[in-house]
Amino acid sequence: MYWVEMLFQTEFFSNPVLNKILKPILSQRTPRIHHFPELSDDVIAHNKKVPGTVGLKTQLELFRIFYLVKGLDKASRFAELVKDVDNCHDCGLCEGAKNRVNGEGDMDSRVVFLGEAPGRREDDSGRPFVGSAGKLLDNLLAGAGINRARIFISNVVRCRPPGNRRPKRSEVEACSHFIERLLEIIAPYVITPMGNSAIKFLFERYGLGEAVIGDVHGKPIKVEMPWGRVLVFPLYHPAAAIYNRKLLEVLEADMKTLVALL
């Protein structure tokens, strides 16, 4: 439980009116600052200040500030992570890479999509999923009513493998602590590995059994993470569906299942 939620349990924030207003917001996995309501004059007028606590309006303002701090905290932890990735030479893939691709998106997203590795377009731009597979992913997201700007997308390795080959197991292992740090910062409700490398990595890392994509795609698996219960929801990699109509239909159906989970 995050320290803001813990603070909420204390006597200082024991105002029953505030509890009623904030409980549904704080019970969301990723409450956002804009979820906090303005207090109407009526609510304020009806609220009697509880002895030993601060007033309702002050408490709500404090919560706004705490959540602003929480957002800044995520941003600063992500900036630290990017700095560490930039200085990393652990697996040697960086030697042939132009850019390290950390990922991008909403730090408060309920879902993190994890691909395999940057390709040529991603290496050139430093952004994930901007090539043809990225365009297909954008279409799939849009078709399912998901705004790409409101999710987070990354890869299991940060540097492009030469010739777009699949990253080796040793390279995925060397890069894995960056993914784990990223996931802890964002603390998503759903992790969506796309393609064999990402699925294999998550299944091995969290002891989820055999990772045969044909069997596991589109099926959520519960995993306990340091920030709470998470669903791992494997998908085919969009690149595999570019010239395969059948796989595209499978991906479209799985994406709809994913939306229902969010």
Ligand code: SF4
């Ligand atoms: S792929 Fe990851 S582990 Fe390898 S050099 Fe790049 S950042 Fe470091």
